[in-house]
Amino acid sequence: AEKPKVVILATGGTIAGTGNTSTTTVGYTAAKIGVDALIAAVPELSKVADVSGEQVFQIASESMTNDHWLKLAKKVNETLKRKDVDGVVITHGTDTIEETAYFLNLVVKSNKPVVIVGAMRPATAISADGPINLYNAVALAGSKEAIGQGVLVALNDEIQGARDVVKTNTMTTNTFRSPELGSLGYIVSGKPNFYRASTRKHTSNTEFDVSKLDSLPAVNIAYGSANANTLAIDAFAAAGDVGIVYAGTGNGSLAAPVRARLTELRQKGIHINRSSRISNGPTIRNGENNDDKTDFTVADTLSPQKARILLMLALTKTKDSQEIQRMFYTY
Numbered sequence: 001a002e003k004p005k006v007v008i009l010a011t012g013g014t015i016a017g018t019g020n021t022s023t024t025t026v027g028y029t030a031a032k033i034g035v036d037a038l039i040a041a042v043p044e045l046s047k048v049a050d051v052s053g054e055q056v057f058q059i060a061s062e063s064m065t066n067d068h069w070l071k072l073a074k075k076v077n078e079t080l081k082r083k084d085v086d087g088v089v090i091t092h093g094t095d096t097i098e099e100t101a102y103f104l105n106l107v108v109k110s111n112k113p114v115v116i117v118g119a120m121r122p123a124t125a126i127s128a129d130g131p132i133n134l135y136n137a138v139a140l141a142g143s144k145e146a147i148g149q150g151v152l153v154a155l156n157d158e159i160q161g162a163r164d165v166v167k168t169n170t171m172t173t174n175t176f177r178s179p180e181l182g183s184l185g186y187i188v189s190g191k192p193n194f195y196r197a198s199t200r201k202h203t204s205n206t207e208f209d210v211s212k213l214d215s216l217p218a219v220n221i222a223y224g225s226a227n228a229n230t231l232a233i234d235a236f237a238a239a240g241d242v243g244i245v246y247a248g249t250g251n252g253s254l255a256a257p258v259r260a261r262l263t264e265l266r267q268k269g270i271h272i273n274r275s276s277r278i279s280n281g282p283t284i285r286n287g288e289n290n291d292d293k294t295d296f297t298v299a300d301t302l303s304p305q306k307a308r309i310l311l312m313l314a315l316t317k318t319k320d321s322q323e324i325q326r327m328f329y330t331y
């Protein structure tokens, strides 16, 4: 049987990182090894796919920008259009994997598999997790099972969906989880087993199109705490942000001075999305929060960093809060 054709798009991260010794697992340098060396280090890849590689950029993922995302999304869409490509794997630093995954989940225009993979230990470490993660990711990207499942994140033998996956631990190899809503499945000896899927729309079924975009609307995140003030949101407004995501306490609650200032900013045309600094559960409209009156939207179960992505894309389509709220319940 013919093997699936998988293109590996490399972007950097620890999976491409090197340390001074085999026991160096912190204080190493991310984004050192190129895509050809990553592929050469895992000869087993040829058992599951015909792979080729392309270096899209080479960065630590905390430095990911909107511009990187637009470049990557266009590259993924262009690659998946090719008849001789069955799936794409993206190697990526783990810090912002969940954000890139969700962005691509909203703007990739194909049912072919897109799998993002990283590692928690550098390539030079004992028991480096990169090679097995890359093997699993390529097997998943070449599989029939992954078609139409949206953008996937594959580390630690697990398959996570882009919408719900979160990095939950700063150092362990089982860091990627989809808390409460659940992972999608496992990869066992190179064979994916899916158990569930998100009900939210993704990839070919979204209304977002980045093919003609050179930039994304300016949206930043402010973080709530006791003794909260308006310094950050004032600075965002002064800098010309068109949207602000507020990571509120509890159910996206806002300290009185923050609420008052955000209400004024909304009246000036800045879009306000309430999310939560709590890792689980929806941020819910109305009740004492009065979102209809203030014309705020809520993030539902999206984390603040994913709410920022959806709000940016929403603002490329509309300025209407009700429309934007519909999108937050759709994607």
Ligand SMILES: NC(=O)CC[C@H](N)C(=O)O
Residues within 6 Å of the ligand: 012, 013, 014, 015, 030, 059, 060, 061, 062, 092, 093, 094, 095, 096, 118, 119, 120, 121
């Ligand atoms: N484990 C990692 O990949 C983290 C390395 C780096 N901070 C990054 O996200 O690229």
